[in-house]
Amino acid sequence: MLTKSNNTIMQFRVIDIDGKEVVRVERKNIGSEVMSTNESLLQDKGDRYYFTESMKLAEREVSISNIDLNVEFGVIEHPIKPTLRFATPFFLNGLKSGIVIINFFANDILQHFKSLKHIDIYLANKTGSYISHPDGKLNFTKDYNVKSNIFNDFPFMSKVKDSGFYFDKKKLMAKKIVLSKSSCFYVIYNIQKAYLSRIHKEQIILSLLLYLLSGIYAFFMSVLLSKYPSDKYEKRINEIESMKTYASKMKSKMVELHDSSYLDPLTSVFNRRYFDEKLMSYFESNEIFSMILIDIDHFKKVNDTYGHDEGDRVLIELTQLLSANIRETDFLARWGGEEFSIVLKNSDKKSVVDIADKLRKITEQYDFGFKKNITCSFGIAIREEGEEIDPVFKRADNALYEAKKQGRNRVVIR
Template sequence: MYKNGEKHGIVIINYFADYFLHGFKSLDVVDVFISDSRGNYILHPDKSKQFAKNRKVNANIFTDFPFLKDQKEKSSVYKSEHAIGKIISLNNDRYFYALYKINTSYLNKIHLQQFIISIIFYIFSAIFAFMFSFWFSRYCADIYDKRVKEIASLKNATKDMKETIGELSGTVYTDPLTGAYNRRYFDEKVDLFLKTDVGFGIIMVDLDNFKEINDTFGHVIGDKVLTDFTKIVLENIRDTDFLTRWGGDEFCLIIFDLNKKVLLSIAEKLRRLTAEHDFELNTKVTCSAGISIRKNGEDAQQAFKRADEALYSAKENGRNIVILKDS
């Protein structure tokens, strides 16, 4: 286009070129570059570089975008970072280069926004991570404290249960008055000894004239005599031996020893200590004892029968004596 003999613009005679230009005129974020086949700018975001050759200004598309320099294929699209170029043909001999590039200020703006968003994201991520870790640590601490309290409570409950079981076991297997074992404990123990075929000594002890003590001094005094006697026996036998209240004023002592002299010595010691003990009565309290030995393989009933017969003989022979019946 000429005015007063000077070039003032271009006439778009190619429909595709016009369509191409029209598509980018409204996009502020895209810079459009168009040059002739020699690289001289026809359209440039900087108006001073348009038709620069005529004004002797150094501006060329090949200098600014070297990747277009060797491109000759008119049907191809050529790409570089943030830029896309294409050769647009006017006819077989004439063509021009069209290129669009994302605006640098827009890219900087996008980068700044991305940076700000990243910073905000990292800040919120750090805050969230801190809050989550704080919450999770408190949650774990609460769970731990709860479990510790549960374990402590369980230990206390277990301890109480053991004590209760111990108390119940004591009441199940002991005589409530004297503290000696009862017949139930005796039967279970003896059954166990018989299953393992263990030999043991039997000392049947009976307080002499106990009925007269009860009748004269009353049952309260009689109970005290029984408890005092039990204490004498328990303090003078081994932990492996055990005392059972057989019934009334009769007791059975199981000694894990088959030696006659040992059994006689134990029984005689208990008889002497009973006779010497001060039961706080105006009469002497004595006891009689019958001994037998349950040998390996022997029927237990026979051994108990012999001990009972030996005790009866001690009673018949004046009381306050010890008799052993071996067979």
């Protein structure tokens, strides 16, 4: 019943005082059917470290293993199965008689760390042996008897404490994750230089901390709630609930910072930074998109004649006008000054031209409160499959220049 209640449980076992499996229930893959192991296939686990460590525990104490590879009959199982184990001794008539141990599939935990974009992750167990490394050949060094060790490769790791992030001179961030008295992990976040130059340090810290806390919270809540309740578990749940509250506060702060860094302060639409990152995401996924560059005609005259406050009002009202007349799947950004850009996905040439011309007419007909109407020029380019970003932007920019050259208040596509 316990194994069926949580599909991340790989094995539930009872091992006697001599290290021999007495009961073994398992599933081969996450979510697959639970099966009871035939008595002839029960194994001797007396030489496994998790057995000897768990046998040293007092009643109701729980040990948490390293994340390592599952071993069957003395050989690493293939396909490999990263595993995390929870174990506790059991007593009969007051005498320690063996351990109860639950194995969890650890793939999701590892994927949680690896899914951080633009960041190389080094994850090691308490002795410094790598669990995960940017160089895949150094994954699970202890299991494969590889000597590479996080404490040797990064000497500053000896300074990492049980709380907070540690920063070294090379802008690496390190964290010690304590799971129990006998179990911990070490993590190094190596932020790629190109990405680091685009993101504020404070945002990265908040993002990583939130990500880390949310992942640990989700995993351990699923583990703890699948066990029988006890005072120790209730205390741990309360601690993790506190982590959740803290993570929620951090999330609010992160959202606030995120919004301020991606929004134009005057118009509240996306800024050029967001525009660049969005385009890069489209490029990396090889998506087809269209780009419209927009420039307000004779905007300098508005500022010179009516003042910059009125010019700012025009910018604000124009962004509201444009935003209200594009699709939900399109995004508008202020490129700079009186220039704006719109990126559209899944649009053919006719659709993009029609949208741009619609925006042109709406702008021309809108009453900005001046004697002469405000107009805009539009330049369009459609990305072709496999095309780099720079040529697309250059074609849109050339189209905008051509629209200006032809007399303004018109749409040109290149």
